[in-house]
Amino acid sequence: MAKIDITILNLFARYGLPFLIGYVILFHLWKPAYNLMKLKILTLALKSYWTKVYACNRKELEQLFAPLHEVAQEDEGRKETKLRVMEIGIGEGANFGFYPANCEVFGVDPMSAVEDKLRKNIVKHDGLELKSFAAVGAEDMSHIDDDSIDAVVCTLVLCSVENPQKVVSEVKRILRKGGIFVFWEHVHASNDKRVARLQWILNRVWYVLFDGCHLTRKTSEVIQAAQFTTHDFSTITLPVLSVISTTLFGSATK
Ligand SMILES: C[S@@+](CC[C@H](N)C(=O)[O-])C[C@H]1O[C@@H](n2cnc3c(N)ncnc32)[C@H](O)[C@@H]1O
Secondary structure (H helix, E strand, O other), rough: OOOOOOOHHHHHHHHHHHHHHHHHHHHHHHHHHHHHHHHHHHHHHHHHHHHHHHHHHHHHHHHHHHHHHHHHHHHHHHOOOEEEEEEOOOOOOOOHHHOOOOEEEEEEEOHHHHHHHHHHOOOOOOOOEEEEEEEOOOOOOOOOOOOOOEEEEEOOOOOEEEHHHHHHHHHHHHEEEEEEEEEEEEOOOOOOOOHHHHHHHHHHHHHHHOOOOOOOHHHHHHHHOOOOOOEEEEEEEEEHHHHHHEEEEEEEEO
């Protein structure tokens, strides 16, 4: 059966203005219908994005998660103690395949509808156990103690959060000393003026279409300002739509 790919962009290409107007009306007036549609659209859009990235940049993703594997191996005692990993904006758990075995996973994501699929997904990954899921924004993870988490994972999330500074400061609070924060985010294309201009033009429409996602975030500055003990990141251009192709891969240690 032919694969039906109906990402939001295809819908927009097919139905243009009526689709856009309908979507904006749902966004502003009829939240429950908008939320349902948002989940479907996000799932489809993410699926096609991830498929491309898996195909072309799997090596970079494996490298991104390498520090988690190192932390897991560092301490011999870890054979008995599980690695405590918090994933913010966990969604349905697209990253689980990259985790080391033997992890206790904590998740936050304000979209409560993801929980069902998340729970079904995690049992497919040996050695991962979902310790807790909270349908809250990562700006307030007060249900997690200070210095209690070994690693925080964050992929394609800081573009959508309301307050990235607050999120990164919460990440730093919950990490133990020496704990690691790994992130992969699409960011402002500061190295390409043409794309940066396009991001600026499309930003507002994109925000409405994709659940509050910003195209122009300078995430590296936010992470640098948080003053982790060390940080290390690089910008990689992915073979996807130009406005979301500039991405920041990296890690920071508390
Ligand atoms: C583009 S999806 C990425 C999902 C997953 N991390 C991935 O890489 O497939 C963005 C996710 O961030 C979540 N999100 C939005 N605002 C958030 C916030 N303030 N705190 C935590 N997660 C948030 C959304 O609900 C959504 O699940």
